[in-house]
Amino acid sequence: MVAQILVVDDDPVQRRLLKHAIEQHGHEPHLAENGRVGLEYLKDVVDRIDVVVLDLMMPEMNGLEFMAALADLGTDIPVIVQTGQGGIETVVEAMRAGAFDFVVKPVSPERLGSAIGNALKLDQKEARAKAGRRSRSSHVRFSDIVSASPAMDRVIDLARRAAHSDIPVVLEGESGVGKEMVAKAIQAASDRSGKPFITVNCGAIPANLVESILFGHEKGAFTGATERHVGKFAEADGGTLFLDEIGDLPLDTQVKLLRAVQSGEIETVGARQTQKVDVRLISATNKDLIEEVKAGRFREDLYYRLNVYPIAIPSLRKRKEDIPVLVRALAERLAHEQKLPQPLGVSPRALALLTAYDWPGNIRQLENAMFRAVVLAQGHELDVEDFPQIAAQVPGYSINAEGAISWGGPARHQAPMLVEKPPRVFPDFAERYDTQEAAVPVSADKTPDIIPSLGDDGDVRTLAEVEEQLIRFALKFYHGQMSQVARKLGIGRSTLYRKLKDYDIDPDHPFRDVA
Numbered sequence: 001m002v003a004q005i006l007v008v009d010d011d012p013v014q015r016r017l018l019k020h021a022i023e024q025h026g027h028e029p030h031l032a033e034n035g036r037v038g039l040e041y042l043k044d045v046v047d048r049i050d051v052v053v054l055d056l057m058m059p060e061m062n063g064l065e066f067m068a069a070l071a072d073l074g075t076d077i078p079v080i081v082q083t084g085q086g087g088i089e090t091v092v093e094a095m096r097a098g099a100f101d102f103v104v105k106p107v108s109p110e111r112l113g114s115a116i117g118n119a120l121k122l123d124q125k126e127a128r129a130k131a132g133r134r135s136r137s138s139h140v141r142f143s144d145i146v147s148a149s150p151a152m153d154r155v156i157d158l159a160r161r162a163a164h165s166d167i168p169v170v171l172e173g174e175s176g177v178g179k180e181m182v183a184k185a186i187q188a189a190s191d192r193s194g195k196p197f198i199t200v201n202c203g204a205i206p207a208n209l210v211e212s213i214l215f216g217h218e219k220g221a222f223t224g225a226t227e228r229h230v231g232k233f234a235e236a237d238g239g240t241l242f243l244d245e246i247g248d249l250p251l252d253t254q255v256k257l258l259r260a261v262q263s264g265e266i267e268t269v270g271a272r273q274t275q276k277v278d279v280r281l282i283s284a285t286n287k288d289l290i291e292e293v294k295a296g297r298f299r300e301d302l303y304y305r306l307n308v309y310p311i312a313i314p315s316l317r318k319r320k321e322d323i324p325v326l327v328r329a330l331a332e333r334l335a336h337e338q339k340l341p342q343p344l345g346v347s348p349r350a351l352a353l354l355t356a357y358d359w360p361g362n363i364r365q366l367e368n369a370m371f372r373a374v375v376l377a378q379g380h381e382l383d384v385e386d387f388p389q390i391a392a393q394v395p396g397y398s399i400n401a402e403g404a405i406s407w408g409g410p411a412r413h414q415a416p417m418l419v420e421k422p423p424r425v426f427p428d429f430a431e432r433y434d435t436q437e438a439a440v441p442v443s444a445d446k447t448p449d450i451i452p453s454l455g456d457d458g459d460v461r462t463l464a465e466v467e468e469q470l471i472r473f474a475l476k477f478y479h480g481q482m483s484q485v486a487r488k489l490g491i492g493r494s495t496l497y498r499k500l501k502d503y504d505i506d507p508d509h510p511f512r513d514v515a
């Protein structure tokens with residue numbers, strides 16, 4: 001299908017790049033140099049345009065104003081917004097205003113192509129079919145890894161190449177980023193596809209059983225060994241052994257593992273002879289293994305044996321572009337698994353909330369939040385109310401006694417949030433802050449992150465005044481993350497809550513007094 005794509009961007013170089021990328025994917029680009037021109041054009045041909053690719057930062061009419069005007073036209077053309085590096089607040093605004101997806105500049109033709117494909121609902125249909133197929137089975141292909149970010153493209157590219165050989169791979173990344181999923185995809189794309197894929201969580205086995213679990217034991221090898229036991233190495237013969245949390249392996253077992261890796265032979269506990277095995281090893285760690293080596297907890301020789309081909313999987317908060325596609329794919333998959341009568345959508349407000357959150361537990365946490373939301377869902381669409389725990393942790397959202405969630409900023413399709421930043425003397429501060437609120441307590445000629453020792457009367461200020469100002473500052477600085485604020489201030493959470501009460505500080509709006 002040749003789709004008609006309207007590009008609205010004030011930068012001529014960007015327009016040209018986007019034009020080429022769109023043509024590369026076989027679609028027809030239409031170019032507008034600003035929001036006003038784009039809007040006029042749309043009024044004439046609104047039925048012909050399939051997708052809008054929109055720059056957010058434009059003079060005259062910015063991206064959010066454009067989106068509000070688009071909504072007034074009563075059209076639901078999907079809009080893909082473009083943002084600069086680090087412009088996540090703006091992206092959240094755009095998602096809230098109904099943007100379908102966002103891409104980070106400079107966007108690769110591939111990423112743009114897949115965003116357009118998704119917007120045209122082509123990929124979504126495929127994702128639905130894929131989601132239904134995959135369910136929670138152990139067979140994972142690379143195409144099951146839902147992603148949209150260049151960072152994950154790199155991971156997948158490296159992993160695909162690793163699948164061509166038996167090279168030992170170490171997957172590094174925080175818990176829940178998808179290490180096991182990538183390991184399974186490597187196996188499925190390799191010659192060992194269809195052979196066993198055996199997972200051992202090295203951190204979850206009692207130290208005295210690790211060796212027997214990995215290498216097996218003969219009957220009577222030790223007290224309690226009433227039966228012969230086949231170890232995981234032997235079980236994985238011909239296939240792949242996935243050693244999760246490899247950094248937790250006890251040192252004496254590391255010696256045996258090294259021997260097995262070097263010789264391709266295992267010593268079953270209590271057996272007289274060694275046994276030859278053909279196993280591909282993929283290890284995973286959420287620890288910095290080299291630090292473990294330095295600390296003497298991980299053998300250096302084993303480290304070099306296993307770590308021939310490291311692949312680092314970034315945490316979800318470092319690849320927020322993946323969040324909207326993951327959310328949509330999970331909603332589809334979980335609705336299918338829960339046998340809901342119809343597919344489940346996700347509202348722009350909910351997408352904005354989920355994109356704003358940092359997901360310390362990564363995709364596993366996102367999956368759990370989506371699971372809970374899908375199970376409890378009542379309508380056709382998930383909304384912010386379906387994610388109360390997440391809303392409670394994102395600054396700006398508040399929950400009333402009835403459980404309704406509201407956001408401190410302007411409503412959907414309302415006046416633009418992309419306020420031009422006022423000229424500021426302290427660029428670093430301006431970057432970290434929502435300038436409007438932060439500007440309240442400090443006069444323009446004072447550095448905002450310096451807390452003065454003298455008051456207006458020229459006397460030293462009271463400790464309480466300084467403390468109050470520091471707490472307000474810390475809340476803003478750490479985006480209202482209470483645990484972090486308490487930790488950084490060196491006080492307990494309950495003390496922090498008490499002080500918020502004493503000083504009448506609203507943690508969501510620290511520079512505003514509680515009404």
Ligand SMILES: Nc1ncnc2c1ncn2[C@@H]1O[C@H](COP(=O)(O)OP(=O)(O)OP(=O)(O)O)[C@@H](O)[C@H]1O
Pocket residue numbers: 144145146147173174175176177178179180181182244284286326363364367
């Ligand atoms: N890109 C992705 N697309 C779809 N689902 C994903 C993706 N990444 C992870 N998941 C899902 O998230 C969950 C966690 O992934 P996985 O178990 O692979 O993470 P992990 O890094 O191995 O975690 P841990 O270190 O805690 O074992 C799984 O249910 C997995 O299917």
